[in-house]
Amino acid sequence: MTFVFGPFELDPARRELRVEGEPQSIQPQVFDLLLYLVENHERVVPKRELLEALWPDTIVTESSIQRAVSLARSALGERGPELIQTFPRQGYRFVGNIAAQKKKSQRGGLRPRYAQSGDVHIAFTTLGEGDTDIVVVNGWILPMRAMFQHPQTLASMEALAKIGRVITFDKRGTGLSDRVKELPAHEQRMDDLRVVLDACNSKQAVLVGYSEGGALAMLYAATYPERVRGLVLCGAFARMTKAHDYPCGYAPEELEKLKGYIRGGWGKGASLRPIAPREMRVDAEFLDWVAFAEQEGTSPGGALDLLDMNMQIDLRAMLSTIRVPTAVLQADADEMIHPGNGPYLAEHIPNARYVEVAGGDHVFFFRTQNEILDAVQWVLEQEPPELEEDRFLSTALVGSANEIDQDLWRDQVRRFRGQAVPGKRHAYFDGPIRALRCGAAIAEASAASFGVHTGQVVRQGTTVSGPAFEVAEAIASKAPTRGVWASRVLVDLVPGSDLEFEETGVAVPVQGREIALLSLRAKS
DSSP: OOEEETTEEEETTTTEEEETTEEOOOOHHHHHHHHHHHHTTTSOEEHHHHHHHHOTTSOOOHHHHHHHHHHHHHHTGGGHHHHEEEETTTEEEEOOOOSBOOOOOOGGGOOOEEEEETTEEEEEEEEOOSSOEEEEEOOTTOOHHHHTTSHHHHHHHHHHHTTSEEEEEOOTTSTTSOOOSSOOOHHHHHHHHHHHHHHTTOSSEEEEEETTHHHHHHHHHHHOGGGEEEEEEESOOSBSBOBTTBTTSBOHHHHHHHHHHHHHHTTSSTTTGGGSTTHHHHOTTHHHHHHHHHHHHOOHHHHHHHHHHHHTOBOGGGGGGOOSOEEEEEETTOSSSOTTHHHHHHHHSTTOEEEEESSOOSSSSSTTHHHHHHHHHHHHHSOOOOOSSEEEEEEEEEESOTTSOHHHHHHHHHHTTOEEOTTSSEEEESSHHHHHHHHHHHHHTSSOOEEEEEEEEEEETTEEEOHHHHHHHHHHHHSOTTOEEEEHHHHTTOTTSSEEEEEEEEEEEETTEEEEEEEEEEOO
16 A cells, blocks of 8 residues: 655555655655655664665665665655654664555455356456456466455555456466366466456456466467457566577476475475565565465465476467567566566567566566556557457368368367368367367368467458468378377467377478477377
8 A cells, every 4th residue: 555644655556756646756766765764664774774675786885875865855855854864873764654554455355256167166356447457367376365465466456456457366276266186278278367357348458467477368368369458478488498499498407496395395485485586685574475375376286287387388489479569577687587588578579568677576566566557558558450350379270181071070160169261171269279179079080181280360251361271281281091280389388188299200391490290199
């Protein structure tokens, strides 16, 4: 919440000092100093504590602190010397009468609602109202109840709610949503997000994807561009693990260390501490909060399953299909992921705006909330792309033979929620798993071979074409009778399914490079 004292408002979420409602110009370090003194107004704050809390990695002299205090007093006008008092040889204290203080949210204050995705209940909630919908897609296991517990994360949510209606949810297997026995695939997670937005009657929304939640936000925006006003990606990544052509991912030894912690120490909050390393030094309640968030997020077994799924994330091939306004935020000293992940996304998402922020705040909920607010406002100021042609990410299924019975083709495509292309044995699906299962079902009853690829589909009236179909056709031509072959691009999108693949040793050219093909083998 905002601190109010006399005509002054100190707003941590927007990082604003307002006098009678008007924002004042104030340097970032001076704002941090003033905020720290206000937050600790019940005591004298020693100079050494200020140095360690506000300038932990910088050599700062005592005269620099005195100058910052002087500037903070100047920002408060004539009342400055009165409100910030010096205690010789001890430190400084804010002595103003604070009318509204930041309060800790009660854990039971959240009122969840539930949307049903298949037989799984997805917990969600809304905050605020307005014509604009803003969907907060958190990373990995960070649950929405934790977001309403910590004062600064709550302040961040409340600040977003001043722009529009905020929608947030717990991904299946986490938080207040149903626990599940099977690892969720990206396709299933998109379905979960879709049913939440349907339950909220949201026609179009800005998606704010944090960390691993950015992957879900990007996939959804590429697949359903008509339902996404824009993207804000914070500490997000296209691929989680390091590769020879992607040095920004996690090394195997780093992931093994994390797995060891999950097995032996889960619940202490260590996996979430790097999201805001500075808070560990300045916020006594932060360690309790991350421990609660970890415990509330999921069980150790669930965390291992989700980590396994995240390790298989590789969205590099689909970034070019994102067409909505996109802002990419990256901390230059991010301790959770390699800082090179943000520039990579901004370079490969068409017309993306890149914002680099000093510090190590991975999720932008704490000292950098204003960057999120600015990014959302920027997205809303952008003109939506012209949709002369309806272009979107989809999975194309192509059968090699027209001898496939028309009724069989139509019924199976419909069964797996696909759209058949008139006059061809072509179909497209909003999820790769459904396309693969459809191909396998038809292959059992016909002598055809099938190619499956995820890429861009172009729809103009009843005419449907695009690169996804061109690649799927090339794959189908190489697959054997009753074979269902898929591109490596597609296989990277289906971790968590019960489908298995075998290397074929065959490749096809896609956008100037060779893409390996794999054959589908369903588990028995």
